[in-house]
Amino acid sequence: MSLAPLRVENVTLTFGGIRALDDVSFTVAPGTVHALIGPNGAGKSSCFNVISGVYRATSGRVLFGDTELTRLRAHKLAKIGVGRAFQNTALSTRSTVLDNVMLGRHVLTRGGFLTDGLRLTAREERRHLARAAEICAFLGIGDVLHVPVAALPYGAAKRVDIARALAVEPTLLLLDEPAAGMNAAETAEMAATIGDLRAALGISVLLVEHDMSLVMGIADRVTVLDFGKRIADGSPAEVRSDPDVIRAYLGAEEPA
Numbered sequence: 335m336s337l338a339p340l341r342v343e344n345v346t347l348t349f350g351g352i353r354a355l356d357d358v359s360f361t362v363a364p365g366t367v368h369a370l371i372g373p374n375g376a377g378k379s380s381c382f383n384v385i386s387g388v389y390r391a392t393s394g395r396v397l398f399g400d401t402e403l404t405r406l407r408a409h410k411l412a413k414i415g416v417g418r419a420f421q422n423t424a425l426s427t428r429s430t431v432l433d434n435v436m437l438g439r440h441v442l443t444r445g446g447f448l449t450d451g452l453r454l455t456a457r458e459e460r461r462h463l464a465r466a467a468e469i470c471a472f473l474g475i476g477d478v479l480h481v482p483v484a485a486l487p488y489g490a491a492k493r494v495d496i497a498r499a500l501a502v503e504p505t506l507l508l509l510d511e512p513a514a515g516m517n518a519a520e521t522a523e524m525a526a527t528i529g530d531l532r533a534a535l536g537i538s539v540l541l542v543e544h545d546m547s548l549v550m551g552i553a554d555r556v557t558v559l560d561f562g563k564r565i566a567d568g569s570p571a572e573v574r575s576d577p578d579v580i581r582a583y584l585g586a587e588e589p590a
């Protein structure tokens with residue numbers, strides 16, 4: 335598996351008069367867990383949405399290896415090895431866990447077996463089902479494969495979303511606030527899972543996160559935004575002691 339760096343280069347994003355991102359640059363090195371943090375309204379979600387193709391940058395670009403992501407549609411992202419899980423899960427809540435994760439796998443087959451009516455052979459289908467089940471087991475939801483997502487606790491539903499993102503066999507996983515809405519115990523479990531992912535699959539992870547405690551324990555590198563600008567970029571220890579970061583978080587929360 336060849337891993338490519340993700341390069342965010344001089345990205346600016348404006349909404350009318352608001353500069354949500356102002357000349358932001360950073361690089362996610364292959365095989366690392368990279369966190370993008372910042373106080374409320376700093377531009378984290380905007381940046382995630384530019385990287386994952388939801389918003390188009392006003393200027394600047396995002397490259398994954400040699401491919402410019404800024405112009406790619408979602409299914410193309412999956413094809414080049416980028417999986418993404420959003421803050422507000424887009425799961426089909428009446429469908430089972432396994433069916434949701436299988437949806438993530440259709441991009442791996444020629445044309446997509448669910449969208450164009452192509453039938454998979456029974457053998458191919460078994461292979462995809464087995465892999466989907468394996469991914470779920472890895473994420474600790476292997477015992478609820480046949481349960482509708484609507485019946486799951488919140489933390490488990492977030493894991494289904496991540497499983498679906500992993501189902502495209504990405505080399506880069508984009509996670510938008512994976513611990514949002516979780517209690518301390520669930521947050522710690524999620525942090526452990528993200529660490530395991532990198533260790534077991536060797537993939538790169540870009541994580542947008544408000545919760546500093548989750549980030550500091552697992553990130554190799556941290557980029558900090560404030561009012562749309564990059565104010566720091568370095569190891570968790572460097573960032574935590576950076577005066578600009580401490581100032582930005584004052585009044586909101588102390589760096590963990």
Ligand SMILES: Nc1ncnc2c1ncn2[C@@H]1O[C@H](COP(=O)(O)OP(=O)(O)OP(=O)(O)O)[C@@H](O)[C@H]1O
Binds near residue numbers: 353377381544
């Ligand atoms: N669709 C939009 N239209 C107009 N303004 C927007 C839009 N999305 C974000 N903004 C503005 O851009 C700025 C950055 O917002 P963004 O949601 O990216 O920050 P954030 O760091 O993710 O914040 P939070 O932690 O609160 O989710 C804010 O001033 C926000 O009001």
